[in-house]
Amino acid sequence: MDATLQTVRIAVKTMLKDDDERYTHTLGAANTAKRLAEQHGIDPKKAEIAGLCHDICKCMSQETMYRWASKGFDEDTIQSYTPGAMHALAGRVYCEKKLAIEDIDVLHAIQYHVYGRPSMSTLEKIIYVSDYIEPSRTFVSDDIRALAFENLDEAVYASSHGIINHLKRTGKPVNHLGLKTLNAFRPSKRRK
Numbered sequence: 001m002d003a004t005l006q007t008v009r010i011a012v013k014t015m016l017k018d019d020d021e022r023y024t025h026t027l028g029a030a031n032t033a034k035r036l037a038e039q040h041g042i043d044p045k046k047a048e049i050a051g052l053c054h055d056i057c058k059c060m061s062q063e064t065m066y067r068w069a070s071k072g073f074d075e076d077t078i079q080s081y082t083p084g085a086m087h088a089l090a091g092r093v094y095c096e097k098k099l100a101i102e103d104i105d106v107l108h109a110i111q112y113h114v115y116g117r118p119s120m121s122t123l124e125k126i127i128y129v130s131d132y133i134e135p136s137r138t139f140v141s142d143d144i145r146a147l148a149f150e151n152l153d154e155a156v157y158a159s160s161h162g163i164i165n166h167l168k169r170t171g172k173p174v175n176h177l178g179l180k181t182l183n184a185f186r187p188s189k190r191r192k
């Protein structure tokens, strides 16, 4: 692994210093990701780093976020993300250019943590699910938390379903990229 865990811990703490809730969420997601990685047979350190980094740009102004995103993505890609999701694109570029993270799986896990995508790696699924089920998410049922340790694909579907329902309930737009993930992980579509 390129960037060390210690470097990432310090960077994340600095970047989220003005938002205690976000920092608590981040630590919860990183710890959940580490445990899920152990359970599902992938490198727990990589999962912890991706979990720590996933919201690293969340506290930036929208302008700064856009500036980081545009260093790595074209305008069409940026426009396909809602303003609330742009931290995922900014975070991927920030981690690559500023923290020198080279592992493409970690970078993808950051980039796709909001909407997911149909062909997610195990690490991507773990970060997507950890973001939703970490302990400070009080609206999430323990059934989904348990499911994540048993069947990751089912947990992706349950998380995606929960996220989209929450958006609908609160009158927020549902992005087509999120719907693509939901549809790809529907039990009837999923390959064994």
Ligand SMILES: [Fe+2]
Binding pocket: 054, 055, 058, 087, 088, 113, 114
């Ligand atoms: Fe996020």
Ligand SMILES: [Fe+2]
Binding pocket: 025, 029, 054, 055, 131
């Ligand atoms: Fe998050």
